[in-house]
Amino acid sequence: MGSRDAVDDVDAAIIRVLVESPRCSYSDLAERVGVSAGTAQVRVKRLRQSRCVTIAGRVDxxxxxxxxxxxxxxxxxxxxxxxxxxxxxxxxxxxxxxxxxxxxxxxxxxxxxxxxxxxxxxxxxxxxxxxxxxxxxxxxxxxxxxxxxxxxxxxxxxHNERPAYLVDDIDIDILKILASDGRATYADIARQAAVSPGTARQRVKHLQQTGAVTVQTVVxxxxxxxxxxxxxxxxxxxxxxxxxxxxxxxxxxxxxxxxxxxxxxxxxxxxxxxxxxxxxxxxxxxxxxxxxxxxxxxxxxxxxSMGSWPMDRHTTESPITQQPALNPHQPAP
CATH class of the missing domain: 3.30.70.3460 (Alpha-Beta Plaits)
Structure with a gap:
């Protein structure tokens, strides 16, 4: 697991941006931190591989x-x-x-x-x-x-009101992808879900806006x-x-x-x-x-689990108020 000695000031700045905007583009990230887009991409990849940060979709x-x-x-x-x-x-x-x-x-x-x-x-x-x-x-x-x-x-x-979620099989596929990789690109999502990039973008935005999924950076x-x-x-x-x-x-x-x-x-x-x-x-x-x-x-x-339990839909007999998925802590070692 990461320690403070494992990151420098640039890494720390990148982490702060990722906490605020987990899915921001590398170009936006680079501009906010003051490095090149290539450097931002390499740094994010290293931070994720070393498990200093975990970026995943928390599925409701x-x-x-x-x-x-x-x-x-x-x-x-x-x-x-x-x-x-x-x-x-x-x-x-x-x-x-x-x-x-x-x-x-x-x-x-x-x-x-x-x-x-x-x-x-x-x-x-x-x-x-x-x-x-x-x-x-x-x-x-x-x-x-x-x-x-x-x-x-x-x-x-x-979170006291239970929203009405209307999701189909494509949405479920997208939720699975985001639960595995919160920074999956729209092109990657489109390829895996067998839809167009435009459809992938529209679906992801809708799922986020309704609260069906929340992409989080866990440090x-x-x-x-x-x-x-x-x-x-x-x-x-x-x-x-x-x-x-x-x-x-x-x-x-x-x-x-x-x-x-x-x-x-x-x-x-x-x-x-x-x-x-x-x-x-x-x-x-x-x-x-x-x-x-x-x-x-x-x-x-x-x-x-941030959303890796079986992604099968069920009919609820007696639901109580809606709750989003508990917990991201640090990932298990």
Whole structure:
């Protein structure tokens, strides 16, 4: 994984532009950074090959009929790492990580409907022989942005309304391409999807404008000066939405969401060292209405999906509010 020593000032400038505009042309990138287009292209290729940055399309699972998401906190009777490896094989598990704290591992599940979620949770309990399983069903996001560590800004975004997605097989093909390579050219997309470059451009723009896909540049945590990430489960009194909005305003917070079940709010924070982590947790504790906090520092990431789960559309029985796909963190090693 990349470190600060692996990049120079030109690389850093290129990364800043890519975070803001992941699909900008090499000519635009070169002009903004002050280098030639050829240099920009070579630098971007090297940054991607060294995994200093990952540029990929984050596909909204609602496009494919996945309407119910949940975090599952598992204390397994076996090795947490072995349990995480087993769980990561499930197509519904989009993110799997072993953690410190009261749980051995956390997974994010993306399911078609409530019945599907209950089936997956039941299978998980049986397969993992878990001593204890806690479920937090996602209700709404109030922040979902891993770029703030790079910019130093604190931004919040909410996703409470479920858009109507009308996609066909060509759109699905394009989504697969963008999930694999967020900087795929329109010519490349046209060739792989068997359409004209003009059609490819029009389709990509429409998919981005509707929120069906969001192309993101994820920067390796080492380049951001981060030692790691931690999930935080938060119990509150009063409206969870109000507190989630306040949590979302904190710069170290990359994700904040209201949930139903084990907690009222779930957050994810980046930290530079354990002293920094402790300071952020103290800040969250001081927010009026927060009554209890549990932290789960990430240990080993087993799976991270920005849209690589099976691209098959399903009919949702009982969807809740639309959510975009969770998480890009740094790519798994």
């Amino acid at each position: 699972p609602a496009v494919l009929g996945y309407g119910v998401f949940a975090f599952v906190f598992v204390e397994a009777s076996r090795s947490a790492l072995e349990a995480a490896r087993l769980l990561s094989r499930r197509p519904e598990a989009a993110f799997v990580v072993t953690v410190g704290g009261s749980a051995g591992l956390i997974a994010e599940l993306r399911c078609r409907d409530w019945r599907h979620l209950m089936e997956v949770v039941g299978d998980t309990r049986r397969e993992l022989r878990s001593a204890h399983t806690r479920l937090a069903i996602l209700e709404s996001y109030y922040k979902h942005d891993w770029s703030t560590f790079h910019s130093g800004a604190a931004t919040a975004n909410t 390796a945590s080492g380049l951001l000066g981060l030692a790691g990430y931690a999930a935080v489960g938060i119990t509150v009194t009063g409206p969870a939405e109000t507190i989630a909005r306040q949590i979302a305003q904190q710069a170290p917070v990359a994700l904040a969401a209201t949930v139903l079940g084990a907690f009222d709010v779930v957050a994810e924070i980046g930290y530079r060292d354990f002293h920094d982590l402790g300071g952020t947790l103290d800040t969250l504790r001081c927010i009026p209405g927060v009554t209890q906090i549990e932290s789960f520092p990430y240990l080993t990431e087993l799976k991270e």
